Structure formats: structure tokens, C-alpha cells
Amino acid sequence: MPRFAGPFIHRGLRPLFRVALCSQLLWPALAFADTPYDQMVRDARAGNYAPALTVLRQVPVNQATTSQVSDHLQIASWAGLDAEVVQVYETQGRNRVLPVQALTATARAYRNLKRWDSATGLYNKALALEPQNPDLQLGLAMTQADAGKPDEAVTRTRALVAAKPEDPSRRLALAYALTRAGNNYDALFEYDQAFIRAGSKPEVAREYVFALQRARLPEPALRLAQQRPGLIDPVQLRRIEGDLAAERVRLAELATRSEKERYVIADRALADYDKLLATWTPDPAAHDDVTRWRIDRMGALKARARTADVISEYQKLNGEGVQIPTYALRWVASSYLDQRKPEIATDLYRKVLVAPDADVGDRLEDSTALYYALLESDKADEARTVAEDLAKTQKPRVELKGLPVGNPNDEWMDAQQLAAQAGTYGADLPSGEQRLQTLVDQAPGNIGLRLAQADLYLARDWPRRAELQLKETESMVPRDVGLEVAQAHTAMDLQEWRQMDALTDDVAARFPDNRQVQRLQRQREVHDMAELRVQSYGGKSNGGGDSGAGAVSGSKDFGIETVLYSPPIDEDWRVFAGVGYATGDFQEGTGRDRTQRLGVERRTRDMTLEAEVSNHNFGYGNKQGARLAIARDIDDHWQYGGSLAYLSADTPLRALNSDVTANGGSGFIRWRANESREWKLAVSPSHFSDGNNRVEALLTGREGVYTAPKVQVDLGLEVGTSHNSASEDVPYFNPKSDFSVLPTVNVNHVLYRRYETSWSQQFQAGAGTYSQRDHGTGGIGLLGYGQRYSWNDVFEVGGLLTVINRPYDGDRETDLRLLVDLTYRF
Known part of the structure; x- marks a missing residue:
């Protein structure tokens, strides 16, 4: 599948939680002092950190008071100087009795520096002083989430949310922990709840946009980002736009409500990619995103039946040294197969099947495609081996918790059908017939099995039996393209020319790019052509009595006959004309016969x-x-x-x-x-x-x-x-x-x-x-x-x-x- 930009787990969270977790960062006495130092502290609180930090850095280590160390830790934390916070704490504050605010600032610095154990220790030390402090609980939970303990973080933050569900900061913390646990959809719910309560805050809206993106909902994410210009930076915005195009690529391959709509989504995706590529290709900083869009765009081209363009883009990317991901190789392999280059498709499908990142859910589809690629490469034995191996790897039932017998496995049935059809194409028609009949008895409503059985009947020269089977299937899916194609082939075998024309016209209007339909059109086109037949013989006989001439055909006999048939007239009729010549040497002399014929044929x-x-x-x-x-x-x-x-x-x-x-x-x-x-x-x-x-x-x-x-x-x-x-x-x-x-x-x-x-x-x-x-x-x-x-x-x-x-x-x-x-x- 098309990939999305990496999750923005940390973006925007640090500034948000600095505010949320630092409600009290200075000891109360300073709030009422009125000295130059006190003014510098107030200025630092307002964002002017340099004066206070300059003074505090000049205080000798052995002369610094606990209050000064605490101020230094908090002001450096406000300034984002995490390394300085840790350095001051480890050289001056480790053995002091610091207030909760100073411990919180230091724990946060350790967390930002990914020193999880130190951060956890300080949060626990602060909680020992104020066990009910929600800011400390949130800080510890987020540290646990970052430290690879998301389950503990989720448990802690759920308790905080339960205690105060209307607090958006707690919802955000729980969502953060859920994100780190890989539960993007549960996290989205919490982000959504926070957005409902505090959506006007840019930091909350920003995290909500990224949560929608991680949950593979790029369209609402992009809509919200565009409603609030400046909410996210242009790089993040373009990646969400790319994710929306990638989502449309996936949707383009799904069934649509009508044939007219089957290309609408693919065309939208192509328009998205054309706009993105035109905008960002000149920007060297966007090179990686542009490459990803070019790769994902091949999926839209494939869905649009522009397989030659897929191959062209693939060759360009290969020439540039781009490593094509597995999901895109599937599109390329399918395109080569569509363009009747099955040998290349075979190699690509083999790579896809053994790729480390291959999706297990695609194994049946990829193995089936490999089977047909081998079959079209005239390697029927290898194709049958692939089908049989696939059938052996699938289990008849899917084991589910709470169900002792499990549910029927659709993939098992599909694999068994492929193995049975392999007998049809591998010249083992009796075996294929028996296996398909067994499967049809087990799943009489399976349309694919019924169509495969009808194809086998045609291969066994039983067109009326195939017609009956297809007529029964028609009651279930009257306008299925596979059904109509099979009915048209059957009508051709039965010399039902008008029925063949009606079915061919219908599927050609609805599915002009379908290869089965194109093949049917070609066969109808050939049927409608004029036909020239030429037969000739020549021989030489030895023996035949004293004369040496052959008793029946003579010696040195030769004959030729040419007949020309017109294209069909009113579907059933053809006129024909022919000429012929025959000669042979007999005991009585040389015989010759010149013939001319004129006739009519009705089929x-x-x-x-x-x-x-x-x-x-x-x-x-x-x-x-x-x-x-x-x-x-x-x-x-x-x-x-x-x-x-x-x-x-x-x-x-x-x-x-x-x-x-x-x-x-x-x-x-x-x-x-x-x-x-x-x-x-x-x-x-x-x-x-x-x-x-x-x-x-x-x-x-x-x-x-x-x-x-x-x-x-x-x-x-x-x-x-x-x-x-x-x-x-x-x-x-x-x-x-x-x-x-x-x-x-x-x-x-x-x-x-x-x-x-x-x-x-x-x-x-x-x-x-x-x-x-x-x-x-x-x-x-x-x-x-x-x-x-x-x-x-x-x-x-x-x-x-x-x-x-x-x-x-x-x-x-x-x-x-x-x-x-x-x-x-x-």
C-alpha cells in the first residue's frame, strides 16, 4: 500500500506540556520580593531569560544557595537549555532538598534528553512530596511512554482522565501514551475529545491534525490545516497532501457503485500528484517527498489502466537508483503482465513474495498473479506447482477466540479454486473437473467457482452444459463482467451470434480496458472477417502393378482447392466461392479436373x-x-x-x-x-x-x-x-x-x-x-x-x-x- 509520512509523535507536545506542567515554577517568596534580582526573575518568567541566567551562572558553586540553584534550574528549563539544567542539577542540586518545581524542571530536561531512568527517578521523588500533583503524574506518564513502557503510561493517564475528564491536557497525555503504544485509533478518540474541549488552542488543533494523519484520515486532517493557515509548517502540510493522494490510490482499486465511477478517484489522485510534483520538484529539500509521490503515483496510473505509463515511470526511477518498495513492485509486476511481458512480471512477483516487508494479506493475490504470469510464459508445470503449494499453505478455517470450530477461510477456497483451475490449463481436465465439482458442492453460491466450472466445461467441449451453469449463475450476478464474457464465449461455441454480439457490446461499453473483454472483442472481430481456405496435396506412388501408377490416386498426383468465404451476412449466412484443380498419372493416361464452386453457408x-x-x-x-x-x-x-x-x-x-x-x-x-x-x-x-x-x-x-x-x-x-x-x-x-x-x-x-x-x-x-x-x-x-x-x-x-x-x-x-x-x- 502507499506509505504515509512518519507519525509526528513529538511534534508540538513539548511546548504544550511545558505550559501545562509548569503552573508553579518559582517559590512563592520571590513573587513578593522587590530587588533587581527579583525583577530579573520576573523578566525571565516573561521570556527574557538572559539577564537572570547571566547572574546565576556567575554565582560560585560553593556559594550558591538552594534558592538560587532552584531558580537556575527553572529558568534554564524555560529557555529550553536542557543540557544546562542537567549540568546544574548534577553539580549543585543532586544533594540538596529542592522544591517540587525545580525537580519537575530537571525531570523534564532528563526526559527531553532521553535519559528516561533519571527522569523517572526525579518524577517519583517529586511525587513523594506531592502525591496528588496531576502535573507530575502526567510528566511521569509521558516519560514512561517515551521509555518504552507505554502500557504503564496508558494505565496512569487513564486514571488521570477518569478523575478529571474535562481537562484537555490529561486527554492529550493519554492520547500521547496511546500513540506510543501503537493504538492510533484509540489515541485519535482522545485527541478528538481534547479538540472538542480546547480546539481553539493552536497546540491542541495541531496535535489533532497529526492524530488524524496517523490514523490514515488525511482528508479531514488537510481540511483542518487549510482552515487555519499557519497551524502547521509547509513541509508537514505537503506531506499530508501526499497522504491524501496515497489514500485515493488505495481507494481507486476498490469496487465502485457504477462502471462510470471506476476511474473518478484515480483521476483525482493523479491530479493531486501532478499538482504536488509541479510545486515541489524544483525544491531540493523536498526530494524525498517527491520521490515518494512518484512511486505512489504509479498506483494511480495502474488503477487508471495506464500500465505502459507505470512501466515507463518505474524504469525512470530505476535509472535514478531509487529503491522501489514492495507495495509498488506489485503494481509494476501487474503492469508488465498486462502489457504481455510475463517473464518480467514473473521475476517481480517472486521478489514481492520473498520481500521482508511483504504483506501477508497480499500473499494469495500475489501468488495467484505469479501463477498467471508463469502460465502466460508457457510454464504450465511451474504454474501448477505454485497453485498446489498455495493450496497446501491455506487452512480451511480461521481460528477465532471463543469459536471452537472457527470460521470458513475464504482464502482457502480461493487457493483451492486456483489449484483446480491449474488442472484445466495444465491439460489435466478430468482432475480439474472433479476438484471444481467438490468445491462447488461445498460453496454453491461462490460465483468464481461457478465461472471456473463453466470455463472447464467449454474446455471439455460441453458448451450447453456451460450455458446452463452460467444461466444459473446469472440469477445471482446478472451483469458481472466475468459472467458476461463467459456467456459470450459459450454463445460463440453454440453459434448464437446475436447473443454473442449483445454480450460483447455490453461489456465493451462498460469495461473497455479489461483484457478479457478486449480478447473477446478480438475474437468477435475475427469471426466477422472474410475467410480464405487453401488445401493442397501432392504425392508419388511406387508399385501398383506393371504400370507403376498408383491404383487409386495415380502417380505424381497433385491437387489444390481454394475457397473464399464472405464475412457473415445477417449474422448466420456466408456466401463462398472456390476453384480447384487436380491431376494424376494413371495407366490410362493423365487425368485432370478443373472445378469452380459457388455456394452459401448458414450457421x-x-x-x-x-x-x-x-x-x-x-x-x-x-x-x-x-x-x-x-x-x-x-x-x-x-x-x-x-x-x-x-x-x-x-x-x-x-x-x-x-x-x-x-x-x-x-x-x-x-x-x-x-x-x-x-x-x-x-x-x-x-x-x-x-x-x-x-x-x-x-x-x-x-x-x-x-x-x-x-x-x-x-x-x-x-x-x-x-x-x-x-x-x-x-x-x-x-x-x-x-x-x-x-x-x-x-x-x-x-x-x-x-x-x-x-x-x-x-x-x-x-x-x-x-x-x-x-x-x-x-x-x-x-x-x-x-x-x-x-x-x-x-x-x-x-x-x-x-x-x-x-x-x-x-x-x-x-x-x-x-x-x-x-x-x-x-
């Missing part, structure tokens, strides 16, 4: 629909085709769909090369348990223009077996079969029936990841069997390697090189193939 909740018309030119003139496809979601787990095509794009190029076309369709059903388990069955009948009827079925499955922050391993399975009605004597690969089983292992390894940029590599290996009617069964072997790169949400490119060895018509064929795809949004 709504639970459904995606595509319709297109196409033109094909494969050497026999232009021929038109058409396609209609639909996919519908039943729930988070089940999906079905199908398509119908006239002059199907899936017709083998080798058949087209012989002017054989195909019409067909397909239907599928998919079951998806979660992000790592999925099965799909597709059945595709087709009719060829040469009279052949083909039916194909393909079952594919995927099961995740290992996940880590940068590595994911899946087991895959492909089981396929087909049946053709025509004989095998057709100009394309056409088995009477066949059956294949191909288990695979797929590994995805992230090489680099930073925010919206990632680079990964993929490994693929498989071994299975292929059985073809009349040609027996042979083995299949597959190896593949690929890489994928994505940047800034708008660009993604990937390539996969595979080699597969398998039999066709009894002849073994090796196919080397490269697949490349690219997506660009603009």
Missing part, C-alpha cells in the same frame, strides 16, 4: 447447412454439379448429419479420366464424450454413371491416453469397408468388397506458444491389415510427420508428410504424400 444454433453448385471440366466438356450438406447437434455429445451430391467431388479422378461420374451422398453419426474421446460412423452410398453402385462405411475413433501442457498422445482407430456392385473390370480401383483395420498413435507436441501464436509438430504411426475379396489379406504400415503454425487468430498453416504401404488388388504399393492447408482471415 445457427445446433445446425450448419451448406448448399453449392459447381462446374467441372475433366476433359469431356463442362458438366455441372450440386451439393447439399447438413450437420445437427443433438446435445454436447451427439451429432448427426448427411449430404447429397450430384456429380460428387469425391468421384475418383481416375474414373473422371474415363468419363465416369458419380452421384452420391453420405450420412454420419458422431459421439463425443469430451475433448479426448470421440467416435464417428459414416456410411456413404454412391452411384457411378457406368452402373456401379458403391457403399462405403468408415468407423473412426480417438482416445486420449496421455496429456501434458505441451504433449498430447492419442490412440486412433480406423475401420473401413466397402462394396461395389460392378465387377472389378472398370477403369478405376473398384474392389468387390474390402475391409481394413488401422490402429494409429498420434502425438502432438507444442514447440512454441505465446498468447495467440503457437507452433507444434505432429507424429503419426500406424499398423493394420487390409483384406480384399479375391486378393487375400495384407499388412498396412503408416508413418507421418507434420507441423502447424498459427498466428494472431487470423493465420494458420499446416503440413503433413505421410508414407503408407498397403496392397491394392494384391499388388503392394507405397504412397508418399504431402498435405498442406492454409486458413487466412481478413
Whole structure:
């Protein structure tokens, strides 16, 4: 937190108590004497000390009377010559029977010189003569307070206040003792009582101002000081002004009544600091205060979301050799994290957590921030360790005196939530789900837990479940920014575009500087862009019979297809156009196919629909085709769909090369348990223009077996079969029936990841069997390697090189193939 100027414990108290405790300082006989010496004493009482002190200093030590020694002690005390008082007492008065007034003056001098034991002894000696003297009681109490015995001083002064509560000097003494005991708020009450009774006295008002400052109430302190010009000096006044600005920095980070007010206090603090810095920076004597204001001003900049300015000021202070306090390092670390420099933020948060003056109350918040800094540095394992360690250090309940079971510890719940979320971001989603569910069962009204659980549901590809969770949460906090951001992401997954827009517009208007909101805006912006998709392949086959050409795709085959989608029209619609080209060398010759496509796509909740018309030119003139496809979601787990095509794009190029076309369709059903388990069955009948009827079925499955922050391993399975009605004597690969089983292992390894940029590599290996009617069964072997790169949400490119060895018509064929795809949004 921003620091305040040091407490003014001694300021103004000595002059005040000199008057309060010296009501009788001369023995009565002198008041009636009428000699030149008596006149000098009266002048000393009026403030002219020099004549009397000159005379008394000239009296020989062995000739000085007790009265002269007593006068010397009291007049030197009036003059503030504490060292002279002590010297006279120790050389001339120690063994004399001095009056109470002289003992009091000497005790006060010892106290001013911080010789507490000597002062205490003299106060006790004077009290032995006048036990009920309140001035002596006050003087002893203040000495005890200064001597490190504030509890004794508080006890003594409380008794004095109880005896005479209307006496402001006693209230001041009790307040002084309470201040020395560290009870600034109890002391403020006593200062307030003294101010009520004697507020017109400058010394009382001055102490009240400083008491307000020590109690962290700089605004009323400054108001009172400004109402009475000259009450405190300019140095003290500027420090109170700095304390007021620092208080506003703290308040700026607290919740406000409305979004419009969230920056009002921060702006006031910045205005305060700008005024102070402009006034006092030229004054070399104010250097330390100016440095403190510059440090505390970073908190106002942070609250105002001006994090780049925070970093700039921090670097300037560092360059000047200024030691940045721990509370300000927290602002700097948060600013670096906000500016997407998590490595620097990580180092600063580590310093904050181990700093000797670190506030224990900030440990949870700082550890949480360190967790996210590590996560954004792509150090998920270290981040999870921080979260788990934090969860272990918190106790479920806070032990309070008088409560045998204590109260629930909110920080324990927050730490447990962070540890559970670490599973979500650390690729251990099942563990995170279980831990979050346990916490939600314990605290069903905890908004943070519910939002974290909804985020996990989205990560597990359960958007409808997330939607239901968020809808329940909405009844508790209908306009919470975190809730609306999560609802917008869920709406995007569900293709609820209008809902996404409404939520995004709302949070963007209310919280334009929130990074989650800015991220949501970016994703909406990308969704509204045009999209270019390019897919290309190339391959070379070896084997395949006497010709050496591949049985299915030919030798030296190549293909490319480009499709351009428009930005969304009326939210749900997109039009698209595309061109394609394919070629391959077959035993019958080289085949080519040039295609053009034009279509429309509609994406709504639970459904995606595509319709297109196409033109094909494969050497026999232009021929038109058409396609209609639909996919519908039943729930988070089940999906079905199908398509119908006239002059199907899936017709083998080798058949087209012989002017054989195909019409067909397909239907599928998919079951998806979660992000790592999925099965799909597709059945595709087709009719060829040469009279052949083909039916194909393909079952594919995927099961995740290992996940880590940068590595994911899946087991895959492909089981396929087909049946053709025509004989095998057709100009394309056409088995009477066949059956294949191909288990695979797929590994995805992230090489680099930073925010919206990632680079990964993929490994693929498989071994299975292929059985073809009349040609027996042979083995299949597959190896593949690929890489994928994505940047800034708008660009993604990937390539996969595979080699597969398998039999066709009894002849073994090796196919080397490269697949490349690219997506660009603009």
C-alpha cells in the first residue's frame, strides 16, 4: 500500500506540556520580593531569560544557595537549555532538598534528553512530596511512554482522565501514551475529545491534525490545516497532501457503485500528484517527498489502466537508483503482465513474495498473479506447482477466540479454486473437473467457482452444459463482467451470434480496458472477417502393378482447392466461392479436373447447412454439379448429419479420366464424450454413371491416453469397408468388397506458444491389415510427420508428410504424400 509520512509523535507536545506542567515554577517568596534580582526573575518568567541566567551562572558553586540553584534550574528549563539544567542539577542540586518545581524542571530536561531512568527517578521523588500533583503524574506518564513502557503510561493517564475528564491536557497525555503504544485509533478518540474541549488552542488543533494523519484520515486532517493557515509548517502540510493522494490510490482499486465511477478517484489522485510534483520538484529539500509521490503515483496510473505509463515511470526511477518498495513492485509486476511481458512480471512477483516487508494479506493475490504470469510464459508445470503449494499453505478455517470450530477461510477456497483451475490449463481436465465439482458442492453460491466450472466445461467441449451453469449463475450476478464474457464465449461455441454480439457490446461499453473483454472483442472481430481456405496435396506412388501408377490416386498426383468465404451476412449466412484443380498419372493416361464452386453457408444454433453448385471440366466438356450438406447437434455429445451430391467431388479422378461420374451422398453419426474421446460412423452410398453402385462405411475413433501442457498422445482407430456392385473390370480401383483395420498413435507436441501464436509438430504411426475379396489379406504400415503454425487468430498453416504401404488388388504399393492447408482471415 502507499506509505504515509512518519507519525509526528513529538511534534508540538513539548511546548504544550511545558505550559501545562509548569503552573508553579518559582517559590512563592520571590513573587513578593522587590530587588533587581527579583525583577530579573520576573523578566525571565516573561521570556527574557538572559539577564537572570547571566547572574546565576556567575554565582560560585560553593556559594550558591538552594534558592538560587532552584531558580537556575527553572529558568534554564524555560529557555529550553536542557543540557544546562542537567549540568546544574548534577553539580549543585543532586544533594540538596529542592522544591517540587525545580525537580519537575530537571525531570523534564532528563526526559527531553532521553535519559528516561533519571527522569523517572526525579518524577517519583517529586511525587513523594506531592502525591496528588496531576502535573507530575502526567510528566511521569509521558516519560514512561517515551521509555518504552507505554502500557504503564496508558494505565496512569487513564486514571488521570477518569478523575478529571474535562481537562484537555490529561486527554492529550493519554492520547500521547496511546500513540506510543501503537493504538492510533484509540489515541485519535482522545485527541478528538481534547479538540472538542480546547480546539481553539493552536497546540491542541495541531496535535489533532497529526492524530488524524496517523490514523490514515488525511482528508479531514488537510481540511483542518487549510482552515487555519499557519497551524502547521509547509513541509508537514505537503506531506499530508501526499497522504491524501496515497489514500485515493488505495481507494481507486476498490469496487465502485457504477462502471462510470471506476476511474473518478484515480483521476483525482493523479491530479493531486501532478499538482504536488509541479510545486515541489524544483525544491531540493523536498526530494524525498517527491520521490515518494512518484512511486505512489504509479498506483494511480495502474488503477487508471495506464500500465505502459507505470512501466515507463518505474524504469525512470530505476535509472535514478531509487529503491522501489514492495507495495509498488506489485503494481509494476501487474503492469508488465498486462502489457504481455510475463517473464518480467514473473521475476517481480517472486521478489514481492520473498520481500521482508511483504504483506501477508497480499500473499494469495500475489501468488495467484505469479501463477498467471508463469502460465502466460508457457510454464504450465511451474504454474501448477505454485497453485498446489498455495493450496497446501491455506487452512480451511480461521481460528477465532471463543469459536471452537472457527470460521470458513475464504482464502482457502480461493487457493483451492486456483489449484483446480491449474488442472484445466495444465491439460489435466478430468482432475480439474472433479476438484471444481467438490468445491462447488461445498460453496454453491461462490460465483468464481461457478465461472471456473463453466470455463472447464467449454474446455471439455460441453458448451450447453456451460450455458446452463452460467444461466444459473446469472440469477445471482446478472451483469458481472466475468459472467458476461463467459456467456459470450459459450454463445460463440453454440453459434448464437446475436447473443454473442449483445454480450460483447455490453461489456465493451462498460469495461473497455479489461483484457478479457478486449480478447473477446478480438475474437468477435475475427469471426466477422472474410475467410480464405487453401488445401493442397501432392504425392508419388511406387508399385501398383506393371504400370507403376498408383491404383487409386495415380502417380505424381497433385491437387489444390481454394475457397473464399464472405464475412457473415445477417449474422448466420456466408456466401463462398472456390476453384480447384487436380491431376494424376494413371495407366490410362493423365487425368485432370478443373472445378469452380459457388455456394452459401448458414450457421445457427445446433445446425450448419451448406448448399453449392459447381462446374467441372475433366476433359469431356463442362458438366455441372450440386451439393447439399447438413450437420445437427443433438446435445454436447451427439451429432448427426448427411449430404447429397450430384456429380460428387469425391468421384475418383481416375474414373473422371474415363468419363465416369458419380452421384452420391453420405450420412454420419458422431459421439463425443469430451475433448479426448470421440467416435464417428459414416456410411456413404454412391452411384457411378457406368452402373456401379458403391457403399462405403468408415468407423473412426480417438482416445486420449496421455496429456501434458505441451504433449498430447492419442490412440486412433480406423475401420473401413466397402462394396461395389460392378465387377472389378472398370477403369478405376473398384474392389468387390474390402475391409481394413488401422490402429494409429498420434502425438502432438507444442514447440512454441505465446498468447495467440503457437507452433507444434505432429507424429503419426500406424499398423493394420487390409483384406480384399479375391486378393487375400495384407499388412498396412503408416508413418507421418507434420507441423502447424498459427498466428494472431487470423493465420494458420499446416503440413503433413505421410508414407503408407498397403496392397491394392494384391499388388503392394507405397504412397508418399504431402498435405498442406492454409486458413487466412481478413
